[in-house]
Amino acid sequence: MTTISTDMIKKLREATNAGVLDCRKALEAAEGDFNKAVDILREKGLATAAKRASRAASEGVIDVYSHGNGRVCVMVEVNCETDFVGRSEVFRNFAHEIALQIAAASPLYIREEDIxxxxxxxxxxxxxxxxxxxxxxxxxxxxxxxxxxxxxxxxFVLLRQKYIRDESKTVQDLLNETVVSTGENIVIRRFARWALGETTQDEA
Structure with a gap:
């Protein structure tokens, strides 16, 4: 049986934000293989996210991001269940990452059911x-x-797009990881993206 060291657990925890015990169990199940352990935690995250998806989410933040000296601007509303999580660094970082994703990848819809x-x-x-x-x-x-x-x-679907900082995962994976990390249902409610001059031709 593979010995699971504290360093291995720490590395996995930093990569996934999962709890110490969950990291240990995932590493044991993966026989010490880091990538397999990440996949196990992601699968667990998906199950956890699905369980929490029915819970009401009306707190949160509206993140505004301007890029390229004001050439692109994004506004996105991301909701969670409590004001406590809404003010947390993990949640705020997630909302900002979603704004960055929208600015860079120009999605048209949040989920495929919206098409x-x-x-x-x-x-x-x-x-x-x-x-x-x-x-x-x-x-x-x-x-x-x-x-x-x-x-x-x-x-064009935000949740299906590859995450701009790590193309081995999708935005849905990032959302699931944040749900596991915060312990709350998280919803990307709506967004708007403006690019300088994009309507000029239509209006001419």
Whole structure:
């Protein structure tokens, strides 16, 4: 059996914000493999986040971020359950990271359920037309369309985007880790992103 050292637990705890006991159990289950232990904790985080998702979240913060000397501005509302967590450094940092993500990655929606059906239908039609144009067999076009829609969601849905600071995880993973760390339900409620001059052409 692999010996789990204090340093291993400390390193895992710093990387995941999970509790000491959870880190030890994850390392034991992973036989000392750090990456496997992270995955175990992430899976546990997902389960914990799902349990807490039904709890009301009406406290929190509105984070405002300006980038590039005022060329891009983001405003995002992130909610939690209590004012205590809403004022905590972990929660505030998370809200700010979400603002940075929105500024850098320009999502259009928070979750995939927010995408209007007509947008999905349009993307599916474009993908199918392109596949036919490329001479793809009719039998595989549904699979091509499915892949194209998944790619669209990964690019434009905030929670499905790769986290800009660590592309091995998604924004959903980051949210789940923060839920585990704070012990509360956390909701990214709404956001707005403005870029200088983006409407000028439309108004001309």
């Amino acid at each position: 209007p059906q007509e947008v999905l239908d349009k993307e599916a039609a474009i993908a199918a037309a392109k596949a036919r144009e490329d001479g793809k067999p009719e039998a595989i076009i549904p699979r091509i369309v499915e892949g194209s829609l998944a790619k669209f969601k990964d690019e």
